Each structure stands twice: as C-alpha cells, then as structure tokens.
Amino acid sequence: MSLVISIANQKGGVGKTTTAINLASSLADMGKKILLIDLDYQANATTCMGINRGSFEKSVFDCFTREAQFSDVLLKTKSEQIDVLPAKTLVEGIEEKIILDSNRDFILHSMLQGEKEKYDYVLIDCPPSLGYITTNALMASDGVIIPVQCEFLAMDGLTQLLNTVRLIQTKKKVNRETLTIYGVLMTMLDVRVTSGYQVVNEIKTYFNEKVFQTIIPRNITCSNATFYGVPVTVFSPKSKSSIGYKKLAKEVIARNE
C-alpha cells in the first residue's frame, strides 16, 4: 500500500526540506520505492537530490496550471529507488489560476491517482506558507509530519497549522479519507545548550505521544551535504544527523506498517 506524507510547517527554515530528502533517502535504503514531490518554488529539495534546475523544462507547478501532466514532469534521480516531481521558479500568477480552478483543493490529489500506487511512500516537501499549494499537499496526503526547530519560539504558528490540519481533516471526511498527524519531529537540537532541551520538554508536554522519539541533532555535516546535491544520509552516512534520519525512517515504518 502506498502512503502519502506531507512535511509541513509554514514557519521557514525549520528543516522541512532536509527532513523530506533524508527521510526519502533513508526509506529508499530500506528498500522502499519513493516519490519525492517538491512543492516549494525555492526548489531546494530538487537541487538537494542532485537535479540541476536548468536540466528540465516543466515543473510540478505546470501540472497545477494544467499545462503539463504527471508523466511530463517526473524525473529519475541518482538513486534508483527515488523519483522526483521537481519544482522550479513559481509559475507567474499560479495562485490566481488555482483559485479559478473548480477542483482547486484537489489538483494534486487527482494528479496522484493511478500514480502513487507505484510507490511505497510519496513524500511532499511543502513551502513555508499555508496557501493553496500546502492545502493541495494536505488534501492529497494520508498523514503529515511537522518538523519543529528546537529553538526559541518553536511553537510559534503551530496553532494556525493545526487549525488548517483540522479543517482539511473535516473536508477529507466527506470523501471517507483521513489525514493523520504522524508526528512532530524535533530538528536541529544543539546538544550543548540547555535551552534546546527546554523546547523539547515544552513540545513533548503539548503533543505527548505525537512527538517522534527521534530528535535530529544540529550537525554541520547536514548543511554541508546540501552543497554537494546529496542527502546527508548519502554524503556522510555515519554523521549524527544521518543516524537520526535513519532512526526516523524506522519509526515512520513502525507507525504505519
């Protein structure tokens, strides 16, 4: 069975893309077939998977505006196990075009019908906003992973995100579909400072069992990997962040299979 998971938080720089590419890579290492969808016009996930932005014409956003189809934009990666729907600079006026689409909340959902079944996991890297693109991601998903950076103001904006998730849960119920919060993932914990652990306690108190046991440590190797266009789990498999993401992959599988 295939599972669609959005990695979402409208707050910028919390580790969404890093989580999407490294979870994809770790699940692939465990033999899973993965589709990674980059829904951020910054195209960081696309670049981090070693895909040059100049090497392809159409992006996933052209599917949103009905100017391309799934098969037109699907790309292979260096890993046989991982395919990508890449992002490129945002198509001009995309939000306006989506608003006028009578199926506006379900464009991605429809796009994945007959395609997602070819994969064990479809992972969606969401943009740092709660607009139509993120709504489409959540509508198409079975579950959501919320990365939260272990820093001051970590909880900022989470209420708004949870309200959006609840709204989409209600809408999906009509179609007898669900959207589960698979978990809150604490990222970039600086193990040398106590304030990071205070945030960990605060998040655990608020979300209880929804928090993944795995905490991703802050680790310079993780950001260095980005320069080489590979996930850190490939760049430096023994680094602390790689070990973290491999543990997370096991937890994700355990929660779902």
Ligand SMILES: Nc1ncnc2c1ncn2[C@@H]1O[C@H](COP(=O)(O)OP(=O)(O)OP(=O)(O)O)[C@@H](O)[C@H]1O
């Ligand atoms: N565990 C980590 N250790 C060190 N640096 C990290 C770690 N995780 C992410 N980073 C770095 O932090 C920055 C933000 O991470 P990332 O791009 O994954 O966040 P994001 O939520 O996708 O951001 P945006 O909202 O802009 O899309 C990047 O430069 C990334 O390399």
Ligand SMILES: [Mg+2]
């Ligand atoms: Mg990102």
